[in-house]
Amino acid sequence: MLKDLRHAVRMLLRAKGWTAVVLLSLALGIGANTALFTAINGLFLKQLPVIDPETLVRLRHAGRNDMITSSSDYGFTRKDAGRDVRTTFSFPMFQQFVTDNQTMTDLFACAPYGRVNVVVGGRADIASAFITTGNYYRVLGLGANPGRTIVPEDDKADASPVAVISTKYWRTRFGGDPKTVGSAVSINNVPFTIVGVIAPIFVDVQQAVHDPPDIAVPLAMDRRLNIIGVQPGQPNKPRLEDPTYWWLQVMGRVKPGITPAQVQANLEGTFQHTARAGLDSYLASLSAEMRSNSGNRDRKEIPQLRVDSGSQGVYDVSTTDQDAVTILSVVVVLVLLIVCANVANLLLSRAAMREKEISVRLSMGATRARLIRQLLTESLLLASIGGGLGIVVAQWGNQLLPGNAGHPMPLDWRVLAFVLGVSALTGVVFGIAPALRATGLNISAALKENSRSVAGSRSLLSRSLLVLQVAISLVLLIAAGLFLRTLHNLRNVDVGFNTRNLVMFRVNPGLNRYDDARLTPLYQQLTERLRNVAGVRHVAMSNLPLLSGSVNSTSIFVEGRTYAPGQREGLGINRLVVSPEFFDTMEMPMRLGRGFTERDSQSAPKVVVLNEAAVRKYFPNENPLGHRMGSSIERAGQLEIVGVLRDAKYNSVRDPAPPTQYVPTLQQARMDAAVFLLRTVGDPVAVVGAIREAVRLIDPNLPVMDVSTQVEQVEKRLAPERAFAQAYAMFGGLAVLLASIGLFGLMSYSVARRTNEIGIRMALGARRQDVLQLVMRESMLLVVAGIAIGLGIAAASSRLITSLLFGLSPTDAMTIVEAVALLAIVSAVAGYLPARRAAGVDPLVALHYE
Numbered sequence: 001m002l003k004d005l006r007h008a009v010r011m012l013l014r015a016k017g018w019t020a021v022v023l024l025s026l027a028l029g030i031g032a033n034t035a036l037f038t039a040i041n042g043l044f045l046k047q048l049p050v051i052d053p054e055t056l057v058r059l060r061h062a063g064r065n066d067m068i069t070s071s072s073d074y075g076f077t078r079k080d081a082g083r084d085v086r087t088t089f090s091f092p093m094f095q096q097f098v099t100d101n102q103t104m105t106d107l108f109a110c111a112p113y114g115r116v117n118v119v120v121g122g123r124a125d126i127a128s129a130f131i132t133t134g135n136y137y138r139v140l141g142l143g144a145n146p147g148r149t150i151v152p153e154d155d156k157a158d159a160s161p162v163a164v165i166s167t168k169y170w171r172t173r174f175g176g177d178p179k180t181v182g183s184a185v186s187i188n189n190v191p192f193t194i195v196g197v198i199a200p201i202f203v204d205v206q207q208a209v210h211d212p213p214d215i216a217v218p219l220a221m222d223r224r225l226n227i228i229g230v231q232p233g234q235p236n237k238p239r240l241e242d243p244t245y246w247w248l249q250v251m252g253r254v255k256p257g258i259t260p261a262q263v264q265a266n267l268e269g270t271f272q273h274t275a276r277a278g279l280d281s282y283l284a285s286l287s288a289e290m291r292s293n294s295g296n297r298d299r300k301e302i303p304q305l306r307v308d309s310g311s312q313g314v315y316d317v318s319t320t321d322q323d324a325v326t327i328l329s330v331v332v333v334l335v336l337l338i339v340c341a342n343v344a345n346l347l348l349s350r351a352a353m354r355e356k357e358i359s360v361r362l363s364m365g366a367t368r369a370r371l372i373r374q375l376l377t378e379s380l381l382l383a384s385i386g387g388g389l390g391i392v393v394a395q396w397g398n399q400l401l402p403g404n405a406g407h408p409m410p411l412d413w414r415v416l417a418f419v420l421g422v423s424a425l426t427g428v429v430f431g432i433a434p435a436l437r438a439t440g441l442n443i444s445a446a447l448k449e450n451s452r453s454v455a456g457s458r459s460l461l462s463r464s465l466l467v468l469q470v471a472i473s474l475v476l477l478i479a480a481g482l483f484l485r486t487l488h489n490l491r492n493v494d495v496g497f498n499t500r501n502l503v504m505f506r507v508n509p510g511l512n513r514y515d516d517a518r519l520t521p522l523y524q525q526l527t528e529r530l531r532n533v534a535g536v537r538h539v540a541m542s543n544l545p546l547l548s549g550s551v552n553s554t555s556i557f558v559e560g561r562t563y564a565p566g567q568r569e570g571l572g573i574n575r576l577v578v579s580p581e582f583f584d585t586m587e588m589p590m591r592l593g594r595g596f597t598e599r600d601s602q603s604a605p606k607v608v609v610l611n612e613a614a615v616r617k618y619f620p621n622e623n624p625l626g627h628r629m630g631s632s633i634e635r636a637g638q639l640e641i642v643g644v645l646r647d648a649k650y651n652s653v654r655d656p657a658p659p660t661q662y663v664p665t666l667q668q669a670r671m672d673a674a675v676f677l678l679r680t681v682g683d684p685v686a687v688v689g690a691i692r693e694a695v696r697l698i699d700p701n702l703p704v705m706d707v708s709t710q711v712e713q714v715e716k717r718l719a720p721e722r723a724f725a726q727a728y729a730m731f732g733g734l735a736v737l738l739a740s741i742g743l744f745g746l747m748s749y750s751v752a753r754r755t756n757e758i759g760i761r762m763a764l765g766a767r768r769q770d771v772l773q774l775v776m777r778e779s780m781l782l783v784v785a786g787i788a789i790g791l792g793i794a795a796a797s798s799r800l801i802t803s804l805l806f807g808l809s810p811t812d813a814m815t816i817v818e819a820v821a822l823l824a825i826v827s828a829v830a831g832y833l834p835a836r837r838a839a840g841v842d843p844l845v846a847l848h849y850e
Contacts, residue, residue, distance in 0.1 A: 001377070004373065004374050004377040005377060005381065007374065007377075008374070008377050008378040008381045009381070011378060012378065012381070012382070015350065018346065018350060019382070021346065021741060022343050022346055022382055022386075023382065023385055023386050023389060025339050025342050025343055025346075025386075025738055025741055026339060026343065026382060026383060026385075026386025026387070026389070026390065026426065027386050027389035027390050027392075027393050028335075028339070028390075028393060028734050028737070028738065029335055029336045029338070029339030029340075029386075029390070029426070029734075029738065030336070030339070030383075030386055030387050030389075030390030030393075030419065030422055030423060030426065031389070031390035031391070031392070031393025031394045032332045032335050032336070032393070032394075032731065032734060033332045033333070033335070033336050033390075033418075033422055034390050034391060034393070034394035034415065034418065034419050034422070035332075035393070035394040035395075036325065036328055036329060036332045037415060037418045038394055038415050039325060040325055040329070041412070041414050041415055041418075042208070042209035043209065043317045043321060043322075043325065044312075044317060045414060046208040046209055046312065046412070046414075047208055047311045047312055048140075048203065048205060048208050048310075048311060048312065048313055049201070049203055049208070050140040050141055050142060050203055051140065051141030052141075052253070053310075053311040053312075054309070054311050055253050055254050056205075056251055056252070056253055056254075056309070056310035056311055057104070057251065057252055057253075057254055057260045057263055057307050057308065057309060057310050058087070058205075058249075058250075058251050058307070058308060058309070058310035058313075058314050059087075059089070059097070059107075059250040059251065059252070059267070059305065059306070059307055060077065060085050060086060060087045060305075060306045060307075060308075061085070061086055061089075061271070061303040061304060061305055061306060062079075062080035062081075062083045062084070062085045062086075062303055062304055062306050063080075063083045063084070063301065063302075063303035063304055064083070064084070064301040064303065065086065065246075065275075065301070065302070065303045066279075066300055066301045066302070067244065067275040067276065067278060067279045067302055068244050068245070068246050068279075069242075069244040069245065069282060070244070070245045070246075070247075071086065071088055071245070071246040071247060072088060072111070072246070072247040073086055073087055073088050074087075074111070074112045074206065074249075074315075075087070075206055075207070075314065075315035076315055076316055076317070076318040076319075077315060077316055078316045078319075080306060083303075085306065086246070086303070087249050087314050087315065088111070088246045088247050088248055088249055089109075089246050089248055089249075089250050090242065090243050090244065090245055090246050090247070090248070090278060091109065091219075091239070091240045091241070091242075091248055092241070092242075092243040092274065092278060093243065093246070093271070093274050093275070093278065094107075094109040094133075094248055094250055096270055096274045097250060097267055097270060097271075100266070100267060100270040101252070101266070101267070102266050103254060103255060103258045103262050103263045103266045103267075104252035104253055104254050104255060104258070104263060105139075105252075105253050105254070105255055106135055106138075106139045106252060106253055107139070107250060107251065107252030107253075108132065108133045108135050108136045108139050108250070108251060108252070109132070109133045109219065109248040109249065109250050110130065110131060110132040110133065110136055110204070110205065110219075110248065110249055110251075111130075111131055111247055111248050111249055112128075112129075112130060112204070112206065112213065113128075113129035113130055113131045113213075113217075113225075114128070114129065115127065115128055115129065115508075115511075115705070116128075116129040116187050116188050116215070116225070116511060117186075117187070117188055117189075117508070117511040117512060117701070117702075117703055118173075118185055118186070118187055118214075118215065119185065119186035119701055120173065120174070120183075120185050120186075122700070124700065124701040124702065124703045125173065125703055126703045126705050127169065127173075127213075127214035127215050128211075128213040128214045128215070129187070129213055129214070129215050129216065129217065130202075130204055130213040130215070130216040130217075131216065131217055131218070131219050131221070131222060132150065132216055132217075132218065132219060133152075133155055133218070133219045134150055134151055134152035134153065134154050134155030134156075134218055134219070134220075135151075135152050135155075136150065137149035137150060137151075137198075138151070138152075139251075139252070139253055140203065140205075142198060142203055143198075143199065144164060144195075144196030144197055144198055144199060145196075145197065145199040146178055146181050146196065146197055147164070147181035147182075147194070147195050147196030147197055148195055148196045149164060149195075149196055149198065150162065150163075150164055150195070150196075150216065150217075150218050154195075154218045154220075155218040155219055155220045156218075156220055157220050157223065159218070159220065160193065161187075161190060161191060161192040161193065161217070161218075161221055161224065162192060162193050162194075162195045162217070162218065163185070163187065163192045163193070163194055163195070163215050163216060163217045164194070164195060164196045164197065164198055164202075164215070164216050165180075165194055165196075165197055165198070165202070165214060165215050165216075166197070166198055166201065166202030166212050166213065166214055166215070167197055167198065167199055167200055167201060167202070168201070168202070168212070168214070169202075169214035169215060170197045173214075180194055180197070181194055181195060181196060181197065182194070182195070187215070187217065187225065188225050188511045188512070188513065189511075189512055189513045190221070190224050190225055192217065192221075198216075202214070202216070205249070205251055205310070205313050205314050206313055206314055206315055207312065207313040207314070207315050207317075208312050208313050210313065219240070219248075220240075222238070222239065222240055223238050223240060226238070226239065237285075242282070243274070243277070243278025243279070243281060243282060244278055244279055244282045249314050251310045251314065260307045260308050260309060261307070263307045264305055264306065264307035267305060267307070268304070268305045271305040272302055272305075275302050275303075276302060320720065324723075324724070324727075327800075328727060328731070331476065331728075331731050332731065334472050334735075335472075335731060335734060335735055335738065336422070336426065338468075338469045338472060338473075338735060338738045338739065338742065339426070339430075339738055340426055340429045340430040341430075341462070341465035341466070341468075341469060341742060342469070342738050342739075342741050342742040342745060343379075343382070343430040344429075344430040344431075344433055344434055344462070344465075345462050345465075345466070345742055345745035345746045345749060346741075346745040346748075346749075347379070347430065347431065347434035348433075348434045348437060348438075348462065348745075348749045351375075351434050351437065351438035354438065355438070358371060358438055358439060362439070368439045368440075371435075371438075371439045372435045372436065372439055375431065375434065375435035375438060375439070376427070376428065376431050376432065376435055378431070379427045379428070379430060379431025379432075379434075379435070380423075380424065380427035380428070380431070381427075382427065383423045383424065383426045383427030383430075383431075384423055384427070386423065386426075387419045387420070387422070387423030387426075390419060390423075391419055394415075462746050462749070463746065463782060465742070466739070466742050466743060466746050466782050466786070467782055467785045467786040467789065468786070468789070469735070469738065469739040469742050469786065470739050470743075470782070470783055470785075470786020470787060470789075470790065470823065470827065471786045471787070471789040471790035471793055472735055472739075472790070472793075473732070473735040473736045473738075473739040473786075473790070473823060474786065474787055474790030474791065474794065474819060474820065474823050475790050475793050475794050475797070476728060476731055476732035476735045476736075477732045477735075477736060477819035477822060477823060478790075478794045478815060478816055478819045479728045479732065479794075479801065480725065480728040480729040480731075480732035480733075480819075481812075481815035481816075481818055481819050482801065482805055482808065482810060482812065482815055483721065483724045483725035483728050483729075483804070483805075484725045484729060485807075485808055485812070485815060486721055486725070486804070486805050486806045486807065486808065487718060487721045487722055487725045489806050489807035489808065490653050490654060490718055490721055490806050490807075491714070491718065493649075493653055493806075493807075495546075495547065495648060495649040495653060495714070496588060496646055496647050496648025496649055496657060497546070497586040497587055497588045497648050498586070498587040499710040499711050499714055500710075500711065501679060501680045501681070501682070501683075501684055502585075502586075502677060502678070502679055502680070502684060502709060502710035502711075503677075503678050503680060503684035503685070503687065503688065503691070503707070503708070503709050503710070504545050504675055504676065504677045504678070504706075504707075504708060504709075504710065504713070505675070505676055505691060505704050505705065505706060505707040505708075506545075506673060506674070506675045506676075506704075506705045506706045507526070507673065507674060507676070507695065507702055507703070507704065507705065508672060508673040508703075508705065509522055509672065509673070509699075509702060510672025510673060511672075512699070512701055512702060514672075516669075516670060519670060519671070519672075522698070522699070523541060523665075523671075523674060525698050526676065526694070526695065526698060527539050527541065527579070527676075529694045529697070529698060530676060530678060530691065530694055532694075533678075533687055533690045533691065533694055534687070534690065535680050535681050535682060535686065535687050535690075536678050536679070536680055536681075536687060537679045537680060537681055538581055538584055538585035538678070538679040539581060539585065539676065539677070539678050539679075540578065540579050540581040540582040540584075540585035540586070540676070540677045540678075541578070541579040541581075541582070541665060541674050541675065541676055541677070542576055542577060542578045542579070542582055542665075542674070542675050542677065543576065543577040543578075543665075543671055543673070543674065543675070544576060544675060545675045545677070545710075545713060546576075546586070546648060546649065546650060546651075546710075546713075547649055547650075547651060547652075547653060547710075547713050547714055547717050548651065548713060548716075548717075549651055549716075549717060550651065551574060551650070551651050552574065552575045552576065552577075553572055553573065553574050553575060554572075554573060554575045554631045554661075555571060555572065555573070555631050555632065556571050556572070556573040556614075556618060556629055556630075556631070556659075556661070557571075557629060557630055557631070557632060557633050557635070557636040558618060558619075558627060558628070558629045558636060559627070559628040559629060559630070559636040559637040560636075561636075563633060571618070572659075573614060573618075573658075573659045573660065573661050574650050574651075574658050574659065574660040574661070575660070575661050575662075575663065576650075576660060576661070576662050576663075577662075577663055577664075577665050577668055577671065578596070578662050578663075578664065578665060579596075579664070579665045579666075580595065580596040580597050580598055580600070580664065580666075582596075582662070582677070583595045583596075583645065585677050585678075585679045586648075586677065586679075587679075588645055588646055588648055589645075589646050590609075590643055590644065590645055590646070591612060591644045591645065591646055592623070592624075592625055592643060592644035593609070593625045593641075593642050593643030593644055594642055594643050595609060595643055595645075596609070596662075596664040596666075598666070600664040600666055600667060601666045601667065602666065602667060604667070605640060606638055606639050606640070606663075606667050607639060607640050607641075607642045607663075607664065607667070608629065608639040608640070608641055608642070608661050608662065608663050609641070609642060609643040609644070609645050609661070609662040609663075610624060610641055610643075610644055610645070610659075610660070610661055610662075611644070611645045611646070611647050611648065611657060611659065611660045611661075611662075612644060612645070612646060612647045612657075613647050613656070613657050613658060613659045613660065614659035614660060614661060615644055617659050618659065624641045624644060625641055625642065625643070625644070626640065626641065627640075627641050628640050628641070629641065639663070645662065648660075651717075652717065653714060653717050653718060654806055675706075677710075678691070684709045685709065688707055691704065691707070692704050692707075721804075721806075724804065736822070736823060736826050737826075739786075739823075739826075739827070739830075740826050740827060740829070740830035741830070743779055743782070743783070743827055743830040743831055744830045744831070744833060744834060746779075746782075747775060747778070747779050747830075747831055747834035747835065748834045748837075750775075750778070750834070751775065751834045751835075751837060751838040754838075755841060758771055758838055758841050759841060759842075759843045759844075761774075762841065762843040763843045768839040768840070769839070771835075771838050771839045771841070772835050772836065772838070772839040774838075775831070775834060775835035775838045775839075776828075776831055776832065776835045779827070779830075779831030779834075779835070780827070780828065780831060783823070783824065783827040783828075783831070787820055787823065787824070791816070791820075794810075794811075794816070795811060798810030798811055
């Protein structure tokens with residue numbers, strides 16, 4: 001084997017250009033497959049990095065849940081037999097699980113806590129937070145270095161507030177200082193002591209591949225930190241005591257020999273009984289008037305408990321990521337087949353040049369099996385080097401895949417095993433046919449220098465594979481063109497307002513525990529100071545930014561109309577709370593009536609502005625001005641419609657503008673968080689520094705969050721389309737490159753095999769131009785056949801991507817013409833090079849070829 005390897009290395013170094021082309025093809029093909037497998041590994045195979053993840057179970061529930069008054073969930077879950085699946089429970093429910101548990105060694109509760117305001121050394125910053133029961137780290141087997149983890153003694157109402165932080169946060173915020181452990185920080189204006197740094201990473205249980213939170217606190221601290229636990233119109237009860245507020249995720253570790261089904265059987269009765277008892281106690285705590293308005297007395301349905309493996313975390317892979325990976329899996333496998341066909345063609349071309357060497361070896365006693373082994377060693381060596389280079393390509397390429405942008409998936413043993421396996425398989429697949437062909441020589445014929453035989457067989461398989469390569473390349477090019485044009489169309493769609501010269505940021509005074517008396521003056525001070533920033537034309541405020549992906553919706557009931565009992569939930573409408581300057585700042589024109597003014601205050605009659613879509617849906621063929629509406633039947637006369645606004649996109653650039661209502665900030669009871677929008681004279685990025693300084697002068701402990709321009713906000717909403725366009729452009733370009741290499745290899749092989757024939761033609765009077773046309777015609781016929789097949793495949797598969805396109809059909813003529821033209825030009829160049837070499841053959845040399 002060592003001799004074979006040394007000989008293989010020598011042979012590859014003798015043909016450096018040929019070797020470089022082969023390695024480039026292999027690196028791209030194996031790299032594309034490795035990139036995709038890395039994403040698949042992270043999304044579908046990777047387990048939580050904790051002790052014995054296979055013994056973890058997650059608790060969820062499926063079906064309609066009438067036992068809640070409020071709930072939170074934080075990720076994607078798949079439906080169970082058509083029923084919605086949720087992952088959260090109330091804290092009293094968790095406590096009952098602990099009491100009745102007989103099948104798990106322990107179980108814990110936790111939840112993402114969103115973003116919190118952390119003040120360190122007088123400097124405020126925003127961090128992502130996590131909240132857990134005291135046994136969380138013990139159950140998962142996690143440790144801290146330096147310091148310690150949160151323990152059960154920390155998870156008590158009277159315990160001193162402590163927190164642990166991630167290694168990343170420790171390094172970025174605290175500079176990796178060991179003295180961080182034991183230091184004091186303020187979280188939402190509550191003093192905490194950092195007791196440990198979780199090493200090497202901060203593990204949460206949302207998904208195995210997940211951005212970890214920065215800081216975690218014990219569950220008991222929710223009473224001190226929570227600013228949204230009490231719901232309007234409901235009893236004043238912290239959510240840790242509320243049995244109808246479901247917000248905690250529950251996981252556990254099973255006892256030896258216990259299955260998830262046994263855990264479910266153990267706790268199903270507990271779940272059903274506790275859910276019903278929780279609602280009953282809640283209803284009993286309401287006043288008679290609140291109970292009659294709540295409608296909860298008619299609720300009956302309780303979901304069913306679901307327990308399954310938690311080794312990969314609480315949440316499932318989203319359908320968007322799964323569909324993207326599925327589509328691209330087919331693509332990259334086809335790309336790898338193209339690579340194998342290309343390299344096989346290149347090996348056949350090279351074997352034609354080595355016929356004399358191989359025939360001499362056979363005549364001197366080498367067996368065919370021995371030579372096949374030698375040739376396969378060369379193929380496997382090429383594949384191994386290509387696999388190593390493919391890992392480098394994969395680390396760059398997986399960032400371009402949908403769902404992975406900016407988050408490269410980590411390498412682990414599964415990925416390395418995949419690279420090893422696919423490299424070995426590729427080496428055998430592309431090496432076996434050329435090895436068999438090369439060693440199947442007629443020795444006496446091969447050794448004759450003056451044979452007059454016209455060069456022999458042409459590989460039907462090679463030509464068929466090349467036609468398929470061209471067809472696949474065209475399909476990918478068309479798809480890339482369609483996605484690129486979709487992205488262009490979405491970027492140029494009319495969103496209903498001017499996105500240029502608009503910068504926005506968010507503040508959350510609620511995290512700093514501003515009360516009602518301080519909140520309104522704060523917003524007024526911020527507005528006035530921001531108006532005075534140089535380069536700012538208009539300043540407005542809203543509860544949400546447009547095209548952010550966030551939706552605030554409510555129900556709409558029009559005064560004077562009757563509604564069936566089944567319509568008590570109301571007809572849906574999106575909602576936006578805006579300041580009087582909002583419409584001018586966003587440059588959104590009024591169609592009818594008026595906008596808001598400073599006179600629309602708490603003491604004034606409540607007003608609302610609708611967009612055109614809402615008018616078309618709820619007031620067809622009538623003037624809506626003067627009509628009254630509300631969010632319930634009882635409140636149908638609360639809001640007077642005073643204006644109609646031009647339609648504007650709400651949360652999606654792709655979808656039509658939804659029915660939307662706008663209400664004034666001055667008539668809202670409280671806004672814990674607000675988005676400020678500034679229309680600038682010039683580049684909006686230039687005023688960001690002044691914006692931060694203006695906020696700091698008013699409250700240095702109030703962080704400025706989510707600073708971006710409106711154009712950047714729109715680009716974020718186009719991330720899936722951009723990722724698809726990048727991925728298909730990358731794979732389409734790769735396929736064209738490989739197809740051109742394949743065409744070059746095949747025609748080079750053909751020219752090498754037909755050297756004697758070409759010599760005879762030229763000896764009989766054929767001109768160089770005739771030979772050039774002969775070879776070019778042969779290569780382009782293969783390309784034309786591939787294009788014809790590719791057009792048929794593209795037409796047949798067009799329905800698969802119709803839903804992903806915008807503003808064009810999957811059979812868009814311009815895109816198809818451009819793809820065909822690009823492929824034809826590249827193929828013509830690839831075919832011209834061996835054709836030119838054939839035209840330069842010396843007839844005397846060619847006639848002595850054999």
